[in-house]
Amino acid sequence: MSLDDRKLEVLRAIVEDYVATQEPVGSKSLVERHQLGVSPATVRNDMAVLEEEGYIRQPHTSAGRVPTDAGYRLFVDRLSRVKALSPAERRAIERFLVGAVDLDDVVHRTVRLLAQLTRQVAVVQYPSLARSSVRHLELVPISTTRLMLVMIADTGRVEQRLVELPGVTATDDVLDMRRKINAKLNGEKLSDTPPLVQALVDECDPEKRTTMACVASVLLETLVERSEERLALAGTANLTRGGVLDFQGTLRPVLEALEEEVILLKLIGEVEPSTTRVRIGDENEIDNLRAASVVSTGYGPGTTIVGGLGVLGPTRMDYPGTIATVRAVARYVGDLLAQN
Incomplete structure (x- = not known):
């Protein structure tokens, strides 16, 4: 059965009092604390209906009632006023x-x-990361055969990875790779990047392809394979x-x-x-x-x-x-x- 406004008001009062006091709520205290506009006998009848419908229950032998999960659910669903923050x-x-x-x-x-x-x-x-986009990718030379790859997402999240290169790589080649990677990936959703990363390798000059493939493999791991x-x-x-x-x-x-x-x-x-x-x-x-x-x-x-x-x-x-x-x-x- 659907409850009328008065019974909903009684339920609201029970929930609010129980949250505030942590004590089972009786009809007498409801009438005293809330302007329900009805007699204690009417409130008792309403409480009996709410109990029968499973919205409140009587714990142990207490005279008061407490809300059930169903009572809280109805209270939340009918919340006409979410408390405004001061x-x-x-x-x-x-x-x-x-x-x-x-x-x-x-x-x-x-x-x-x-x-x-x-x-x-x-x-x-x-x-x-799955819902983020690439803002910028940085390649920082640590030695002639090792780079630090830094990926910055549009959410401010930063991921870092070490890349072991197959051989000595000139600084100019590192700068060139960084430029190509950013041109291809900036602004792209991380979930859309795998084919773009593969394209970076495919479009690379043959003599630099092995180096780009090393960077690409770490890049994929950073952009896609981090499931946690x-x-x-x-x-x-x-x-x-x-x-x-x-x-x-x-x-x-x-x-x-x-x-x-x-x-x-x-x-x-x-x-x-x-x-x-x-x-x-x-x-x-x-x-x-x-x-x-x-x-x-x-x-x-x-x-x-x-x-x-x-x-x-x-x-x-x-x-x-x-x-x-x-x-x-x-x-x-x-x-x-x-x-x-």
């Missing part, structure tokens, strides 16, 4: 991020900031607050899940542009996280998504505030990357 919070985000000196600094500042603002566990994915993604994590200590995430009396399953990068990427990667994803309790595919909720979104310059970020915490979290914070931080990080 000007002070917006300034704090901007100040905290604007001093970043490089991409590593941006990511580490972002993850610490998210953990502090939401008081949850924060996860930030480094800009994915990097993540930053902060705020794990926040899990101990209130112990709500305890699963069968222990935090271990949640902590173990947080140690698995594949799991974390699944949690915060795969986010569509300009959408915020909220997964509550049993909606998480990972068994060890069935007692947790995850709020995540994508970030990047303009409309391009290059990575994901989000927070993980108890199902009893401040969803309006958390959603607003995650969105705002993602927007600021995207703006920073666009300015790079």
Whole structure:
């Protein structure tokens, strides 16, 4: 059955009170704290319907009720008002991020900031190479037979590789290779580069082809074959607050899940542009996280998504505030990357 506005308002009040107090919520306190405009008897009836529909439940023998995963889901789906960040919070985000000196600094500042603002566990994915473009490639001679290849992506991500050359190579030849590589690859999506790298070898003068092939092989490894993604994590200590995430009396399953990068990427990667994803309790595919909720979104310059970020915490979290914070931080990080 679909719930009428009054019952939704009662559910909203229960969720908000339970998040604030961590105590089961009774009809008497609801009437006292919220302007519901109805009698305690009506609120009790509404609560009985909400319980029957599976949106709230009675823990143990307590007189109060607490939201279920389904109750939180309905609350989030019907959120007409995402809590606006105060000007002070917006300034704090901007100040905290604007001093970043490089991409590593941006990511580490972002993850610490998210953990502090939401008081949850924060996860930030480094800009994915798979979604980046080449900004510039540098070849730095280290000796006559060895080069350092430096690839700078449009997201500010920097990758470095050593190239062992087949023989002594003149500085002019290195400069010529660098010019040709940049002419061919600058601005290209990393995922589109393999045929272009092959073309560099094919189009090379026969006497220089072996050297170019050596550089090309390391280049491909840098641009394409790096499948691992990097993540930053902060705020794990926040899990101990209130112990709500305890699963069968222990935090271990949640902590173990947080140690698995594949799991974390699944949690915060795969986010569509300009959408915020909220997964509550049993909606998480990972068994060890069935007692947790995850709020995540994508970030990047303009409309391009290059990575994901989000927070993980108890199902009893401040969803309006958390959603607003995650969105705002993602927007600021995207703006920073666009300015790079």
